[in-house]
Amino acid sequence: MTDKNFVPSVYSNETNEGKVTFKSPSNIALVKYWGKKESQIPANPSISFTLDACATTTSISYKKLKEKGSSFSFDLLFEGKPMESFKPKITTFFERIENYLPFLKDYNFTIETSNSFPHSSGIASSASGMSALALGLMAIEKELNPEMEQEYFIKKASFLARLGSGSACRSIEGDLIQWGKHGEIDGSSDLYGIKYPYEVHSVFKNYHDTILLVDKGQKQVSSTVGHDLMHNHPFAINRFDQAHRNLTKLKKVFAEGDLKSFVEIVESEALTLHAMMMTSLPYFVLMKPNTLEIINKIWAFRESSGTNVCFTLDAGANVHVLYPEAEKEEAFQFIKNELVAFCENGQYLCDRIGFGAKKL
Structure with missing residues (x-):
C-alpha cells in the first residue's frame, strides 16, 4: 500500500453531529526506533509490547458547521480543563492528515482527553493520546463511509496515528506490534504498524x-x-x-x-x-x-x-x-x-x- 490508498473518494453518507470515545494504550518498544525521515517515516523498523493500564481515553464530540471553515475548529479539554498548550500539536496533526480526512474543516470538534497515569509522571502520552485521537477521527469517517472494512479502518488509524507521533501507530492493536519495513517480516510497512505475523511462544504472553x-x-x-x-x-x-x-x-x-x-x-x-x-x-x-x-x-x-x-x-x-x-x-x-x-x-x-x- 501507499499513502494514496488512504485518500478517500466521495463519502456515501452524511452525519451532522455525534460523539465517539476510544481508550488507547501506550506501548514499550523492544527494538527501538530512533531517527526518522520526512512524514514520520522511521529510519529503522521497531517492535513493541502493547501495554494495558497506561492508557489515554479521548472523546470527540463533533457538530457540522454551516459552511466549511478556512481553518480547523476545535476545543481541547485535558482532564476537564481547557489546555491551550496542547492545541498547536493538534493543529499540526490536523494539517498533516487533512488530505486523508477531508471532512476536518466541515466540523467543530470538542476533544476531551485524560490519562490513566499522571501527566507529570514522565510516561510519554503521545503514543496513547495520538492513537486514541486517530481512532476517534476514523470512527467519524466510518459514519461518512459505512462500507469501510475493519481491516482498512485499523490500517488507516495506525497510518494517521503515525503522523501525530511515530510510536502511536503501534498502539492501535496488540499484543506484539511491528512497524517499519523489514525484508523478513511479511506485510511490514513504514506507513503503519502490523500485528506480529509469526509464531510467539506462550512464555511471551501475559508479560x-x-x-x-x-x-x-x-x-x-x-x-x-x-x-x-x-x-x-x-x-x-x-x-x-x-x-x-x-x-x-x-x-x-x-x-x-x-x-x-x-x-x-x-x-x-x-x-x-x-x-x-x-x-x-x-x-x-x-x-x-x-x-x-x-x-x-x-x-x-x-x-x-x-x-x-x-x-x-x-x-x-x-x-x-x-x-x-x-x-x-x-x-x-x-x-x-x-x-x-x-x-x-x-x-x-x-x-x-x-x-x-x-x-x-
Whole structure:
C-alpha cells in the first residue's frame, strides 16, 4: 500500500453531529526506533509490547458547521480543563492528515482527553493520546463511509496515528506490534504498524512491565530533537543495521521462547538507544544516577536468582522492568524491596501486555 490508498473518494453518507470515545494504550518498544525521515517515516523498523493500564481515553464530540471553515475548529479539554498548550500539536496533526480526512474543516470538534497515569509522571502520552485521537477521527469517517472494512479502518488509524507521533501507530492493536519495513517480516510497512505475523511462544504472553518513575521532570532534549540528531550521526548506519538484525534474531527467539536471548536483545537495544543520544552532536544524557543504580540491581538480581527479569528504557530516565508471568511474585517482591527506593517519591506503575485500543 501507499499513502494514496488512504485518500478517500466521495463519502456515501452524511452525519451532522455525534460523539465517539476510544481508550488507547501506550506501548514499550523492544527494538527501538530512533531517527526518522520526512512524514514520520522511521529510519529503522521497531517492535513493541502493547501495554494495558497506561492508557489515554479521548472523546470527540463533533457538530457540522454551516459552511466549511478556512481553518480547523476545535476545543481541547485535558482532564476537564481547557489546555491551550496542547492545541498547536493538534493543529499540526490536523494539517498533516487533512488530505486523508477531508471532512476536518466541515466540523467543530470538542476533544476531551485524560490519562490513566499522571501527566507529570514522565510516561510519554503521545503514543496513547495520538492513537486514541486517530481512532476517534476514523470512527467519524466510518459514519461518512459505512462500507469501510475493519481491516482498512485499523490500517488507516495506525497510518494517521503515525503522523501525530511515530510510536502511536503501534498502539492501535496488540499484543506484539511491528512497524517499519523489514525484508523478513511479511506485510511490514513504514506507513503503519502490523500485528506480529509469526509464531510467539506462550512464555511471551501475559508479560509484565513495572514502570519505575525515576524522574518526572521535563526532558532537557525532546524526542523530536533527538530523532533529528540521527541525520548526521556517525554511528547511524550501523545502528539502523543493528535494529534489522535484532528483528531477524527475535523471529527465532519468539518462536522458541528463548528468554535468555530475549533479555540480551532487549537490554542491548535500550542501552544502544541511549548510546546514540550520548554520541550525537550536540550530545545529551537522559539517564539519571538512579537509572544506573536500578540497572545494576537488576543485573545482580538476575545473576543471583536465575530469573529472567530485565529492563528496557524509553527516551528518558524511567526504567521499564519486564518479566514473564511465571516469575511475577519473585520479581515484584524484588522491585518493592530493592528498586522502589530509587523512584522519585517512591512512585511506580504496574502494567502488563494489552491487546490494543477499545471503543467505549
